Amino acid sequence: MTATVRAVNDDDFDEAVQGSGRPVxxxxxxxxxxxxxxxxxxxxxxxxxHDGTLDIVKVNLDESPQAAQKHGVSSIPALLLFSRGEVVTTLVGAKPRTVIEKAIAAYL
Structure with missing residues (x-):
């Protein structure tokens, strides 16, 4: 089975982020x-x-505004990297993969 980006919503956001033993x-x-x-x-x-070392989840703001509001997201796309349940890196706007990889490398 291949790794995929998982959709989460306000109801399962905390479980997906806090419950993961990996960076999210x-x-x-x-x-x-x-x-x-x-x-x-x-x-x-x-x-x-990054299968097995990083979880990637998507939150649709139209369907789940609470998670975004809780974490101060005001512009999209916004990528937030959580490590041990805390936001450690934030990228706002569309970014090339190289920029994202460099931003998260220290936490993998």
Whole structure:
């Protein structure tokens, strides 16, 4: 089975992020956001490359606004890296994979 980016919502966000024994990269996005959609293939490839060392989850802001509000997300796409339940890195806007990989490398 290949690693995939998992969709989470306000109800299971804390479990997905706090309950993971690995760092978790959270993609806050919306289907109407072009740059957000452009990030999809990048995150899919990263999920495959980091299978077993990094969890990647997506939160649709239209369906789950509470998680974004709780973590101060005001612009999308926004990538927040959680390590041991705490935000350790934040990237706002569409970024190339190399930038994302460099930002998260210290936590993998």
């Amino acid at each position: 990269l959270v993609d806050f996005w919306a289907p109407w956001c072009g740059p957000c959609r452009a990030m999809g293939p990048i995150l899919d490839a990263m999920a495959e490359a």
